[in-house]
Amino acid sequence: KAGVTQTPRYLIKTRGQQVTLSCSPISGHRSVSWYQQTPGQGLQFLFEYFSETQRNKGNFPGRFSGRQFSNSRSEMNVSTLELGDSALYLCASSSLQGGDYEQYFGPGTRLTVT
């Protein structure tokens, strides 16, 4: 099975612009979660989509939004970029295997805001 894929891998944007990141989950996984990783705050949960609906949400401003398509692929959008949005954005998909919950991450998109 192919793993979680994310595009693009690297992105450079300027303040005030908006950006869209894409994620394809592992085949058969219906849940897609997004995380932000920064040196200061570590890994922080942004939101999760299941069957095209946002099911869980972290504590991020409304500039961060997402959506999920019928094929489970997901996109994350950040509007009005700020310097502090520079981070590694990770997407994950999850499954339940024999009673054990497993969540697999993609390689991430490194966003740099200048």
Add this chain to the structure above:
Amino acid sequence: DQQVKQNSPSLSVQEGRISILNCDYTNSMFDYFLWYKKYPAEGPTFLISISSIKDKNEDGRFTVFLNKSAKHLSLHIVPSQPGDSAVYFCAASAGGLQGAQKLVFGQGTRLTINP
């Protein structure tokens, strides 16, 4: 409010010995716990998980132990290999399967395996 804590920022272990990584949590509602390994500029790699109804789970060289009364879990790696050198994160979630995707991560422990 750090709900998941990895109090050791780094750990150094000799190759072939046991590595023990520790994690403490404060939220008694956590019901799934996961361990990840991470290299720089890559996404975390899932290692092993455990649900709160168990106290031990094994997968090859990796074993996770959960002590609910102490709100403590640990990851044992036996035997340790040079390729195990990485940053290890523990993560936890609450809310059953529906909330399981909202993982709360610890700050990580850098494990170095010395030859």
